[in-house]
Amino acid sequence: MIKFWLKRANEGILTQNPEFDQTLEEIKKELQGHIKRKFAGSLAIRMVDSGSCNGCEAECNALSNPYYDLERLGIYFVASPRHADIMLLSGLVTFNMTPHIKDAYEQMPHPKWVITLGDCPVMESVFDKTFAIKAPAKDHLPIAYHIQGCPPSPEDIIRGLLGFLKL
Amino acid sequence: MRIIARYVKDLRSHFELLTIYDREVIKEKLSKDNPMIQTLTKSHPSCIWFERKIRDDFGIKVSDSFDNRRLIHQERFPKNIHPMRKDFAQKEMDFSDYIPYKYEAIQGDSVFEVAVGPIHAGIIEPGHFHFSQAGENMLHQEVRHFYKYRAIEKMLEGKSLFEVHPIISRISANESIAYQLALRDIILEASEMTLPDSLKIEHAILLELERIIHHLTDLGFIPNDAGFASALAFCSKLSEESRRVMQTLTQHRFGFDSIGFETLTLDHGYLQDFIAKLQKEITFFEDWIMDIPSLWDRFDGTGILSKEKALKYDCVGVVARASGIAMDRRDTPFYQKYGFKISTQQSGDVAARFKVRLNEVKGSLALIDNLLKAYQPKGMVCKEVLNDGEYFAFVESSLGELFMSIEIKENQIERFFVRDPSFINWQALHLMMPGNIIADFPLINKSCDLSYAGNDL
Numbered sequence: 001m002i003k004f005w006l007k008r009a010n011e012g013i014l015t016q017n018p019e020f021d022q023t024l025e026e027i028k029k030e031l032q033g034h035i036k037r038k039f040a041g042s043l044a045i046r047m048v049d050s051g052s053c054n055g056c057e058a059e060c061n062a063l064s065n066p067y068y069d070l071e072r073l074g075i076y077f078v079a080s081p082r083h084a085d086i087m088l089l090s091g092l093v094t095f096n097m098t099p100h101i102k103d104a105y106e107q108m109p110h111p112k113w114v115i116t117l118g119d120c121p122v123m124e125s126v127f128d129k130t131f132a133i134k135a136p137a138k139d140h141l142p143i144a145y146h147i148q149g150c151p152p153s154p155e156d157i158i159r160g161l162l163g164f165l166k167l
Numbered sequence: 168m169r170i171i172a173r174y175v176k177d178l179r180s181h182f183e184l185l186t187i188y189d190r191e192v193i194k195e196k197l198s199k200d201n202p203m204i205q206t207l208t209k210s211h212p213s214c215i216w217f218e219r220k221i222r223d224d225f226g227i228k229v230s231d232s233f234d235n236r237r238l239i240h241q242e243r244f245p246k247n248i249h250p251m252r253k254d255f256a257q258k259e260m261d262f263s264d265y266i267p268y269k270y271e272a273i274q275g276d277s278v279f280e281v282a283v284g285p286i287h288a289g290i291i292e293p294g295h296f297h298f299s300q301a302g303e304n305m306l307h308q309e310v311r312h313f314y315k316y317r318a319i320e321k322m323l324e325g326k327s328l329f330e331v332h333p334i335i336s337r338i339s340a341n342e343s344i345a346y347q348l349a350l351r352d353i354i355l356e357a358s359e360m361t362l363p364d365s366l367k368i369e370h371a372i373l374l375e376l377e378r379i380i381h382h383l384t385d386l387g388f389i390p391n392d393a394g395f396a397s398a399l400a401f402c403s404k405l406s407e408e409s410r411r412v413m414q415t416l417t418q419h420r421f422g423f424d425s426i427g428f429e430t431l432t433l434d435h436g437y438l439q440d441f442i443a444k445l446q447k448e449i450t451f452f453e454d455w456i457m458d459i460p461s462l463w464d465r466f467d468g469t470g471i472l473s474k475e476k477a478l479k480y481d482c483v484g485v486v487a488r489a490s491g492i493a494m495d496r497r498d499t500p501f502y503q504k505y506g507f508k509i510s511t512q513q514s515g516d517v518a519a520r521f522k523v524r525l526n527e528v529k530g531s532l533a534l535i536d537n538l539l540k541a542y543q544p545k546g547m548v549c550k551e552v553l554n555d556g557e558y559f560a561f562v563e564s565s566l567g568e569l570f571m572s573i574e575i576k577e578n579q580i581e582r583f584f585v586r587d588p589s590f591i592n593w594q595a596l597h598l599m600m601p602g603n604i605i606a607d608f609p610l611i612n613k614s615c616d617l618s619y620a621g622n623d624l
Contacts, residue, residue, distance in 0.1 A: 051620075130322050
């Protein structure tokens with residue numbers, strides 16, 4: 001254990017790492033400003049996968065790593081749709097998931113927004129339409145904003161959230 | 168004998184049932200007139216999902232089966248629709264009346280059920296877990312999947328092998344390179360070409376990098392599920408750095424669409440620096456994490472899968488190796504030449520799966536290091552004409568043995584079948600639950616870290 005604390009003392013805090021991208025730093029500042037003004041400092045996101053390849057989920061998980069550490073800006077991924085301002089929807093909206101994403105949306109308190117994440121839910125990904133796919137998501141839920149990419153990188157997601165907040 | 172897969176092909180005049188064992192392939196002809204297959208679940212319990220899938224996909228009955236519930240076709244799926252039959256061509260399907268699904272549950276005084284999912288509390292793929300509980304203790308768990316069913320097998324039929332690469336890259340993102348390698352092997356076999364060593368090495372490096380990223384993520388998330396968040400912070404930093412390396416090498420953070428027959432010209436020096444740095448970090452991590460007794464108190468003896476059960480359920484990959492089964496598709500002369508050694512543990516618990524992953528990260532790093540020494544960037548030109556036939560490919564993905572089978576007819580895919588390692592291992596998950604408390608379920612589940620997307624297709 002002592003080695004861990006020694007390493008920590010020697011290396012300092014990683015989020016101050018000089019390789020951290022300057023532009024990303026600026027986006028984050030702006031993001032923080034918008035969240036303060038529009039969401040009283042905290043934005044709660046419920047991530048829902050409706051049939052993705054798990055790339056979008058991996059990138060959302062990456063938002064919590066020390067390079068991005070989204071929670072510093074007041075953005076939280078919450079465990080229940082009942083705690084959420086925003087549903088971040090990834091995946092192809094499969095036949096089997098469609099009823100469940102509608103249920104989750106119903107459970108969210110007003111005001112609420114849905115942001116589609118990645119090329120799948122807007123049916124712009126490489127997958128062909130089959131009987132088991134109900135995308136585009138706009139046929140089932142009101143979509144406020146779209147973040148494109150396959151999958152969108154953590155930086156794309158941060159930029160995307162900023163784009164939504166600027167609306 | 169270990170069973171790898173069981174699936175059916177629609178040959179228009181009749182059906183053909185294929186049972187793929189590790190040493191032989193058995194083919195049986197089935198008449199289209201009231202087709203029926205004999206269950207294998209009494210000797211191979213993990214056949215049950217294969218057989219239930221066959222029934223949903225083709226409408227073939229399974230005699231003697233102990234489970235006749237629908238698998239892929241969930242509550243609102245129309246009855247009597249069998250999409251994998253060649254005469255099924257619908258592109259749209261409407262929701263049908265709700266048919267309740269009867270979960271496996273233990274009944275008794277003060278025994279209660281806990282239903283979890285399909286939408287889970289974290290950032291994770293959808294699936295349903297159904298527990299029978301006696302207080303905190305789990306008596307039984309049923310895993311229910313196929314919420315992400317995209318009908319990929321059907322989607323790929325009729326396409327050329329050269330146009331399906333982007334879709335196959337995206338079946339399961341955390342195993343993308345492995346899926347692409349399976350496709351590569353099938354194209355090579357069908358065009359009667361051999362891969363030059365330069366490309367074999369290049370692709371092997373990318374596969375090991377994918378394994379490193381996947382294992383590092385788990386090495387953070389497993390302790391995190393036992394309440395030790397600083398390991399997640401540490402490992403997620405390392406996996407982010409590794410993912411950036413993947414981006415630099417392939418122009419994509421997950422390596423989508425990167426495995427081809429042209430060389431990517433990997434940069435020796437850049438990779439060697441990365442390997443050296445990561446090796447140091449992993450040594451530090453191991454030193455640190457092995458020394459935290461409260462963490463190992465949660466890992467040791469939790470979620471045990473005995474070797475007997477792992478064999479009985481035909482488990483593969485990390486799960487099998489942690490239960491003492493020395494099985495790895497990389498155990499070939501090619502990999503051995505570069506210093507590959509199988510990493511196994513005997514105890515079959517969360518601790519064993521954690522240690523297998525940790526040792527495999529170290530093994531993969533050493534392997535990349537050795538591969539780099541022999542690496543010369545040089546590509547090849549692939550023929551565009553493929554011989555008709557049925558081709559099998561096996562790749563050891565970061566989760567375990569991936570099996571892909573493609574039947575080619577006039578340069579087009581006649582039947583696409585893939586068995587993700589998760590498909591087998593998910594069925595063994597419930598064996599790890601009895602005797603553990605429900606709070607340890609996330610920990611046990613994460614220690615296996617199975618793919619939902621690859622399983623559901």
